[in-house]
Amino acid sequence: MAQEHRGHHGPHDQGHHHGHDHAPHGPREDHGGQHGHDGADVDWAVLAPLLESQAELFAPLYEGAMAWLARGTAGEPGLIVDAGSGPGVVSAQFARAFPAARVVAVDGSEPLLERARARAGRLGHADRFATLAGDLPQALARLEYPADLIWAGNSLHHLGDQRAALAAFAEHLAPGGTLALLEGGLPARYLPRDFGIGRPGLQARLDAIEADRFSRMRAELPGSVRESEDWAALMKAAGLEPAGTRSFLLDLPAPLSAEARAYVVATLDRLRAGLGDGLDAEDRAALDRLLDPEDEASVHRRPDVFVLKAHTVHTAVRPS
Numbered sequence: 383m384a385q386e387h388r389g390h391h392g393p394h395d396q397g398h399h400h401g402h403d404h405a406p407h408g409p410r411e412d413h414g415g416q417h418g419h420d421g422a423d424v425d426w427a428v429l430a431p432l433l434e435s436q437a438e439l440f441a442p443l444y445e446g447a448m449a450w451l452a453r454g455t456a457g458e459p460g461l462i463v464d465a466g467s468g469p470g471v472v473s474a475q476f477a478r479a480f481p482a483a484r485v486v487a488v489d490g491s492e493p494l495l496e497r498a499r500a501r502a503g504r505l506g507h508a509d510r511f512a513t514l515a516g517d518l519p520q521a522l523a524r525l526e527y528p529a530d531l532i533w534a535g536n537s538l539h540h541l542g543d544q545r546a547a548l549a550a551f552a553e554h555l556a557p558g559g560t561l562a563l564l565e566g567g568l569p570a571r572y573l574p575r576d577f578g579i580g581r582p583g584l585q586a587r588l589d590a591i592e593a594d595r596f597s598r599m600r601a602e603l604p605g606s607v608r609e610s611e612d613w614a615a616l617m618k619a620a621g622l623e624p625a626g627t628r629s630f631l632l633d634l635p636a637p638l639s640a641e642a643r644a645y646v647v648a649t650l651d652r653l654r655a656g657l658g659d660g661l662d663a664e665d666r667a668a669l670d671r672l673l674d675p676e677d678e679a680s681v682h683r684r685p686d687v688f689v690l691k692a693h694t695v696h697t698a699v700r701p702s
């Protein structure tokens with residue numbers, strides 16, 4: 383049965399960290415416990431605008447996922463923990479979708495959590511929203527109450543030992559509580575297979591490079607353990623009962639809104655910056671044209687840009 387955690391429950395730092403000393407953050411700075419430890423040297427705080435615009439654009443997808451979770455959870459969740467919340471766009475959406483719940487956003491990056499608190503304040507959820515800064519999964523030990531719902535959206539794969547992390551997540555669930563992992567799905571598509579420049583199929587080749595980069599990122603994480611990504615089996619091994627898997631689609635056909643187009647530009651731009659020499663000269667030239675704002679054929683201007691993406695959510699329940 384869901385517990386009532388409203389009002390007085392939450393972690394010790396309750397999201398009132400406004401006096402926190404926020405030095406400008408350069409690459410590899412330690413953000414409240416999370417180190418620049420992913421293979422791609424990601425500074426999560428620098429990524430804040432992209433993480434925010436992405437999660438905002440994906441709001442309809444998360445809405446679908448939350449409606450599905452609401453149907454699958456027994457009773458109203460009292461405490462929802464967003465593990466690896468980043469800037470808290472999805473945490474805020476949880477607060478809206480579950481108006482009786484208290485939401486705690488947990489992340490290694492304090493600057494991102496600061497943005498999460500600011501958002502909760504702007505949206506009027508501050509009274510039932512708190513943050514907890516620290517490394518996952520250990521930071522969960524600072525929760526005062528077990529969670530009725532733990533959401534880990536694209537965060538578990540940033541932890542070296544995913545099996546151990548899942549066991550810790552399971553430990554911090556109330557009996558009957560649900561763990562929901564957003565992992566996998568399908569790579570995004572923004573352009574037709576043949577968009578008239580270079581060799582058709584550029585995005586499929588970018589996906590292949592991205593898949594290798596992802597593997598390297600995982601291999602370089604501290605305590606990295608390779609796991610077969612059977613999330614249901616891994617949650618079962620953590621003592622949970624797998625409850626369902628469902629994929630949710632973001633389908634924004636052309637013509638795109640200005641926000642969606644800006645998101646595509648930012649995503650391809652970031653991809654290009656991290657590609658190294660993975661692409662051949664023809665593909666690189668095509669990508670350069672796509673990102674040149676002066677070029678009529680670029681994603682800044684062309685009419686046929688779209689966003690099509692699937693995210694998969696896997697749930698499991700802690701036996702009562």
Ligand SMILES: C[S@@+](CC[C@H](N)C(=O)[O-])C[C@H]1O[C@@H](n2cnc3c(N)ncnc32)[C@H](O)[C@@H]1O
Nearest residue numbers: 426437466467468489490491517518535537540
């Ligand atoms: C890809 S982002 C996802 C953010 C958010 N869940 C979303 O879907 O918009 C991954 C997040 O995990 C956090 N993270 C990565 N490794 C972590 C760790 N070891 N401990 C705590 N947080 C971590 C990062 O700071 C980042 O905010």
